[in-house]
Amino acid sequence: DAGVTQSPTHLIKTRGQHVTLRCSPISGHKSVSWYQQVLGQGPQFIFQYYEKEERGRGNFPDRFSARQFPNYSSELNVNALLLGDSALYLCASSPSRYPRETQYFGPGTRLLVL
Amino acid sequence: AQKVTQAQTEISVVEKEDVTLDCVYETRDTTYYLFWYKQPPSGELVFLIRRNSFDEQNEISGRYSWNFQKSTSSFNFTITASQVVDSAVYFCALNYGGSQGNLIFGKGTKLSVKP
Numbered sequence: 001d002a003g004v005t006q007s008p009t010h011l012i013k014t015r016g017q018h019v020t021l022r023c024s025p026i027s028g029h030k031s032v033s034w035y036q037q038v039l040g041q042g043p044q045f046i047f048q049y050y051e052k053e054e055r056g057r058g059n060f061p062d063r064f065s066a067r068q069f070p071n072y073s074s075e076l077n078v079n080a081l082l083l084g085d086s087a088l089y090l091c092a093s094s095p096s097r098y099p100r101e102t103q104y105f106g107p108g109t110r111l112l113v114l
Numbered sequence: 115a116q117k118v119t120q121a122q123t124e125i126s127v128v129e130k131e132d133v134t135l136d137c138v139y140e141t142r143d144t145t146y147y148l149f150w151y152k153q154p155p156s157g158e159l160v161f162l163i164r165r166n167s168f169d170e171q172n173e174i175s176g177r178y179s180w181n182f183q184k185s186t187s188s189f190n191f192t193i194t195a196s197q198v199v200d201s202a203v204y205f206c207a208l209n210y211g212g213s214q215g216n217l218i219f220g221k222g223t224k225l226s227v228k229p
Binding site: 002044045048052088103106110 | 146147151
């Protein structure tokens with residue numbers, strides 16, 4: 001079975017631009033979570049979506065938004081990019097939204113903001 | 115507050131040595147879940163193990179073993195007879211009953227295994 005897929009793998013943007021990252025969960029998984037990982041740190045939670053509704057949000061500004069589609073894939077949008085948004089963005093999927101579920105991660109999208 | 119501490123930033127060993135990666139967690143919840151993930155240079159987080167707070171049984175999987183002790187709030191990970199392919203960053207993570215479903219990660223331990 002295919003794992004979590006993310007696109008694109010790498011992205012270079014300039015300050016002030018907008019970016020859209022995409023994620024397809026493991027087949028049968030209905031929950032998608034987004035994490036930001038800056039160099040040398042552990043991933044930080046951004047959003048969780050389940051059944052197309054936002055179920056959780058981390059401590060990130062409103063420039064960050066996301067949505068989930070009927071096929072459970074998801075997009076993460078970041079507006080007005082800052083240099084500090086440069087990071088690895090990880091998507092994870094799980095069967096449901098419950099904490100007991102294991103989250104399986106995709107390969108990530110490396111975003112560089114110049 | 116919920117928190118995960120991995121005090122070892124970097125560890126370097128020679129192949130075939132045993133190595134233990136430490137993880138200490140903080141949570142007020144009585145129901146919680148602990149995880150270990152491996153992150154090779156490619157960047158993808160690979161799931162290794164999940165442990166429930168009410169199951170203190172230690173686990174062994176091949177060269178990997180995990181020691182969960184609620185009394186010390188620790189969930190340590192040991193690699194026996196390390197190999198070069200074990201070189202990666204290892205993350206301990208916590209999810210708890212009252213969370214929004216998100217994982218709380220430690221800062222990770224970078225393990226380098228030299229031939």
